Amino acid sequence: MAWVHRLWLRLQSLFLRKGLAKELDGEMQFHLDELIAENIGAGMSREEARSAALRTFGNATALKEEAREAWGWTCLEQLLQDVRYAIRQLRKTPGFTATAVLTLALGIGANAAIFTLMDALMMRSLPVADPKTLVRLGDTSDCCVNSGSVENGSYALFSTEMYERLKKYAPEFEDLASMQAGFPYRPVVARRDGTQENARSVMGEFVSGNYFQTFGLRPAAGRLFSDSDDVKGAAMVAVMSYTAWKRDYAGDTSVIRSTFWINTKAVTLVGIAPEGFFGDRLSTSPPDFYLPIETHTLISNAPYVHDPDVRWLYIVGRVKPATQLGPLQEKTSVSVRQWLKETRTFSSTPDKSLPEKTHVVLTPGGAGIQDLREQYQSNLGLLMGASGLVLLIACANIANLLLVRGMRRKTEVSLRAALGAARNRIVRQLLTESVVLAGLGGIAGLAVAYLGARMLLRLAFSGAETIPIDPRPSVTVLGFAFALSLLTGILFGVAPAWMASQTNPSDALKSGVRGTTVGASLLQRSLVVLQAALSLVLLVGAGLFAQSLTKLQATDLKLDSRNRYIAHINPQGAGYSPRELETLYRTIEQRFHELPGVNRVGISNYTPMEENNWSNGVQVQGQPYSGRDASFIKANSEYFDSVGTHVIMGRGIRTQDVLAAPTVAVVNQTFVKDFLPNGENPIGRHFGSPLPPEANGDYEIVGVVEDSVYTSLRWKDHRMYFVPITQRPSSNKEPIDQDLSLYAGALVLQTQWPVNNMEEIARKTLAEINPNLAVVKFQTFDQQIADRFNHDRLVAQLTALFGGLALLLATIGLYGVTAYTVARRTSEIGIRMALGAPRGGVIAMVMRGAMSQTAIGLAIGILATLPCARLVESQLYELKGVNATALAASVLTLAVASSLAGLIPARRAASTDPAQTLRAE
Template sequence: VPPLFGRLLTVADEDPSAPQAIVLSYGTWRDLFGEDRGAIGKTITMDGVPRAVVGVMPASFSFLGGPSAFYVPARFDAAFRENRDQYFIQAVGRLRRESSIQQARSEMETVAARLRRDWPVFNTNLKIVVQPMQETIVGGSRSQLMVLMGAVAFVLLITCANLGNLLLARTSGRRREIAVRQALGAGQGRVTRQLLTESVVLALIGGVLGLIVGKLFLALLLAAQATTNLPRSDEIALDGRVLAFNFAISAAAGLIFGLVPAWQLGRGPSSEALREGTRGSSSQQWTRSALVVAELALAMVLLTGAGLLLRSFDQLQRVDPGVRHEKILTFSVRLPHSDATFFPASIERIRAMPGVRSAALVSQLPITGRGIGAWLNRIDRPLPPGVNPTGEAYRVVTPDFFETMGIGLKRGRLLQSSDRREAPVVVINEALAKKYYRGEDPLGKPIYLGAPENRLFQEGTIVGIVADTRDAGLGSDPLPTVYIPLTVMPTWNGFWFVIRTRQQPTAVVSRARAIIRELDPKLPIRNVQTMDEVLSTAVAPARWSTMLLGVFAGVALVIAVLGVFGVLSFLVTQRTRELGIRIALGAAPRQVRRLVVGRGFGLVLTGIGFGLVGAIALTRYMGSLLYGVTTTDPVTYAGVAGVLAAAALIASYLPARRATRVDPILALRAE
C-alpha cells in the first residue's frame, strides 16, 4: 500500500543508530496537523521519544482490520535477537502470484522443523501457523457475522412471505375485475405484466422506507458496537453498493413473490369469477396458509436463536470475574526506557491522594487478556530431557494489588513490601495450583519462569495461592497465572495503575494525571477507564449480538403475527355468508370464535413444528457464541414456542371476535 504522501518505513529505519522515524495514520495526521502536507520532517514525541514524520497513510488503510494511530519501526537489540523463548511476534507477508497458501504452510513447517532440530530446548513443540490475512481479521467474528446475516435473510423471507400474502389477498379481491378485462380481450401476458409491475413498485416503496429506517438504525448499531472490536466497523455506511443491493433485492422480492398471484389471476376468464362475492380458490387459500406457516417457522428459528443468546448473556452476567470492580479507576503508563524508580514513586504519591482507599500496579489489567507468558519450570520436579515446559501467564504486581482488586487469598500469604529480589517469592492462582500441584501442597515449592539460560528470576518460592480471575474473558476458564512482585522485576517499563476510591473513580483522574506529569512531563496516561467499563467491554460482543438478533427476532415476530391476523381476517371476509348461515341456524358466538381461532391455532402449531426442526438444525452453528447453555436448551425452546403461540393466538382472536358480529341477514343478502 503506497503512502498518501511521504515514504514508508524501510529496513534502514530498524537500525538502532538510525534517526527515529514515524509514519502517521490519516486520522492522526488530520488531528495533529490539520491535513497540512508540510508535516513531513516535523518532530513529534511518542512515549518520550522524539520522532520525525516521514509519511502519512491513506484514509482507507487499516492494518489487520483495526485502526492504528501511527507506525514505528521495530528495533530489537542483540540480546533480544538471541533470545529464543519469545514467541509473540506476528509476521505478515505477501505470496507470489504463482504460490499458494498450502505451499507457504509447507515451507514454514520446514523452517519450524529446522528450529526444533537446532534448538530443541526452546522449540520442542514449536509450530508456525500460516493463514490468510482475512482469516486473521474476521476469524473470531465469523460465527457472529454469519448468524446475523442469517437473521437478516430470515427477516427478508418473512417480509416477502407477508408481501406474497398481501398480493394474493389483493388480487383475490380483483378476480372479477380481471375476469371482465380478460373477457373483453386482455391477454394473459398483459394482465401478468400489470400485476407484476404493481408488486415490484410496492416492493420498491418498501425498500425506500427500509433505507430510511436503516439509516436511523445504523447510527444506533454503530454506537452499540463501539466496544465489540468488530473488524472494519468504521467502514460500515449506506453507500452506493448498499443502495444498489437494496433496490435489487426489493425488485427481486416483488417479482418473485408477485408471480404466484399474477399467474393464478392470469389463467384466463372464469364464469365463476364474474359472479360478485365469490370466494377465492382453494389453491389460493392453500398458498396463503403455506406462506403463514413459513413465516411462523422462520420466526420460530429467529426467536430461538435470540432466546439462546439471551440465556447465554444472562449466564455470562452471572459469572464471578474474580475481582471487586466497583469504584476502581485504571489507566496505563509506559516508559520509553527502563527506570526502576518511576513506578514506585508514582504509586506512592497516588496512594496518598485524598479519596483513595488503595492503589497498586499490575503489568496486565485483569479481564483484558492473557498478557505475556513464559515457560514455567518446577525445580523440585524437572521435566524429562527433550520435553518442553508449558508457557503460562504471569503478571508483575505491587503488594497492594490483591487488596485493591479484591482478589481473595486462599492459602499462604500475599506479597509484601519486604519481599526482595535477592530472595524471590511468587504467588500463584488456584488454576495453576490445580494444573501443576494436583494432590500436592505448592506452598514452599521453588519455580522459575523462562528458559534455563534466560530466566526471569533465578528461583522463586511459592508463598501464597489466590483466587482465580477471568483474564481471558468471562466466558473462558481461568488461566494459570504467576504473580511476581515488582521488587523482583524492578525494570519493567509498562504498568496499569489500579486505584480504589472512596468516591466516583473519575473524580481522581485529573490529580493522578498531574502526578504523572510532575514526575515526567513527557509521559501521557492512556486508556483511562473504570473497572466497571472494563467488565462492560468484556461482555460487549455478547451484548451486541444478543441485542441485534433480538431486534431482528422481534421484527420477525411482529411480521409473522400480522401474517396470521391478515390471513384470518381475509378468511372471515371470504366466509361471511357461511358464518351468517351458521349464526342464523343457531351457532353460538363461542362456536364461531372457536372455528376461526381453531384455524389459526392449526397454522400456529404447524409453523412451530417446522420451526422447531429448523431451529434444532441451524442453531448448532451458534455453539461458539453461547456460554453456559446448549444449542438444544429445552427451556429456551419451550419459552419461545409459548411466546410465539400466545402472540399468534391473540392475533387470531381479533378476527374471530369480528366473525361473531356478522349480521346473518346482511350476509345472506350480500350473496
C-alpha cells in the same frame, strides 16, 4: 438527409403521442360511422348495423394498441402506464401497501445491514494500489511478540532476521514489506517539539522501509519511507497518518520537517500518508505514526528487534505478475524451515516433529491483516443465518399478501379481460405492480439498512474511538438489496399474475361477485405454518443467547469492582529505564495515597478482564516438565486488594519483595490443582521456566489466591501465578536494561467512595510525577468488565432483535390470512348467525383455524430448534442444547402473539350483522 426527417417524425410521435392517439380515435370513429351508415343504407336496423360494423372493423381497442406500437414507443409508454396504474392501485389500498413495504423494508434492511458489515469486514480491500497482487505470508492472527515454537507449525509471525532473508531470497516478490504485529497493544507517547501540547498516548506502528512502496502509496505531503530510513544509524524519522494530521494539526504543512518527541526520543516527521489509508488492517485504533522497524530498539526499548528467536512481524508482499502461488508457498515453507533450524528455538525444542510441520500458508493480502475478521466471523455467520430467516419470513408474508390480493382482484382482472385487455398485458401489469411494490420496499429497506448498520457498528464497536467501517451501503450492498427486492417482487408477483391469466373472464364474472366459501388456500396456510416455525427457531435462539449472557454476567468473577478505577500507563514511553522503575512505583504509590479517599494503589503489567495475557511454560522443581504453561501477572503489594482477589493460604505480595529480596510467587488455586495435585502443601515449593534447566527453582510459592477471572470467562482452568513487579529471577541473565517485564501497564485505584473526576485526578497526578506519563486508557473497573461482554451482549441483542422481527412478521402474516378468511366467509358467518350461532361460537371457529396453523408451526419449529441449537452451542456460555425455559418462553410468546393476531379478525367476524349480510346476498 432522409434519416433526419425520419428521426424528426419518430420524435414527433414520442412527444405528440397524446395528439396522435386522439387523431387515431377520430379516424377510427369516422370509419365506423361510415360503415354503420352504409349498413343502414343496405337496410339493416340501427342495432344490427352497429354490431355488423364492429365485426367488420375488428377489435378496436387491440388495433389501437397495435397502431401505437407502430409509433415505436409503446414499451416505454406501457411501462409508464403500468407503473402509474400500479401506484394508483397501491394507493387505493394503503393498509396492504404499508404492511407489504414495511415487511420488505425490515426483511431487506436487516439483510443489507448485516451484508454491509460482512462486506466491510470480509470482502473490502485496503485502499492501496492493485490489492489483488498483494499476498500475506501466514494465515493466523498470532500476535504480538512471541518466542518458542508454533504448536501447529503454521507461521504467520516472523523475526526481523527471517523477514530480511525472505526479502533477499524471494525474487517472486516485487516488494516484501513487514509490519509490527502488536502495535495496538504498545502505544507510544508523542509530543510535538516547541509547543505547549501535552504528551499524548497514541498509536504508532513500526514498519519496514519499503512498507508504503509495497502498498503503492504516494504521500499526501512531504515524503514516505525508503529503505535508507530503515537501517542502523539512520536519522530517526516518522510518517503521520492523514487522519491525525487533519485532526490534530488541521492539515498544517509546517509540521513536516518538525521534531516530535516519540517516547521521549527526538524524531523528524518527514511526511503524511495518503488520505484514506488507515494502515495495513481494519482496526478500531489505526496508527497515528508510522516508524521504521530499526528505530523500535531505541524508541520502544525493544531488545528483540534483531533476536532471531523472537517473532514480532507480519509480512505482506506484492508478487510479480503471473507468479504461481502454489510453488511459491512451497518454496517459502522450505526456506523458513531451513532457516529456523539455525535458531535456538529449534535446537532446544522437545518437539521432534517441529521441523517437518513448519510451514507458511500464503493468503490474499489485499484486505490486509484480517484479525478483526477472525474475531467476528462466527458471529457474523450466525447473524447472516438469523437475518436470512427473517427475510424468509418476510418473503412468506409478501407471498401471502400478494396471493390474497391476487384472489381479491380476480373479478377486476376478469372484467378487464372481458373489456378487451390483452392477457399478456394484464399479466405484465400485475407483475409491474409487484415489482413496484418490491422497489418501494427496497428503497425503504435501504433506509433501514443504513440505520441498522449504524446501530450494529455502534453496538459492535462500543467504546471504540474510531469505527473503521462506513455504515453507508456500498454499491455491492445496493445491488444486493435491489436484486433481492426485485427477486422477491418477481417471484411473488408471478403466482397471482399466472392465476389471473388462467381465469376465464365469463366464469370469473359469474362467480366473482359472491366469494366461494372456501377460506385461505393450502399454500397460504402452509406459509403461515412455515412462518410460525421459523420464528420459533429465532425466538428460541434469542432466548438461548439471552440466557447465555445472563449466565456470563451472573458468574462470580472473584473480583471486586466497586469504587475501582483502572488507568493504563506506559512508563517505557515516558522514558524510564528498567532500573528507575522501582523508584517510580514507590513515587506513584505515595502520590496516589496522598489523595483523599484513595485506599489502595495496585500496580501491575495488566489487569483482570482485559484482553492482555502473558504466559510462560512452567516446571515445578522436582517434577518433570509437563508441557503446560501458566499466565503470570507482575504486581505490587497492594494489587490483590485493589482488584479484590482474596489470599486464601500463606501471604500475598509484600512491599519487602523488592529486586534485591528472594524471588517469590503467589499462585492461584487452579495452579495448585494442576501442578501439585496430590494435596501437597504448595507453600515453600519452587517452580520456574523449564529452560534454562536451573530456572525451575526460580520462584518460591509463598501464598495461594482464589481463581479471579482474567482475560475471559470462557477460559476455564486458567493457571496463574503472580510475582512482585520489580523482581527478576536469578536465572534471568539478560541485562536488566532490556527487561521489558519490569514495566507496569496499569494502575488500579481503589477509593473509599465513588470519585467522579478520578480520570482527571489520575492524569494530573501522573503528569506531576512526569509530564510524559500519559494515560493510555482510563476506565472504571466496571466498564472494563462490561467491555469484555460486548461481544456476547451484541449477539444477544441482535438475536433478540431478529427474534422480535420474526415474531412481528409472523403475527402480521397470521393476522393477514385470518382477516382474509373472515372477509371471504362474511356471508357464510352471517348465515350461521342468522341461524342462531352464538358470538362465542363464531369467535371460537375463527380462532380454531388460526391456532391450528400456529400449533402445527410450533410443532415443526420445536423439532427444528434441536439441530439449530447444536449449531450455536459453541457460541453459548455453559449451555447445552435447547433448554425447557427458553423453549417454553418462546412457545408461550408465539402463542400469545398469534392468539392476538387471530382474535382481532375473530371479533370482527362475530360482530357481523346477519341482517346486513343477508341483504347483501
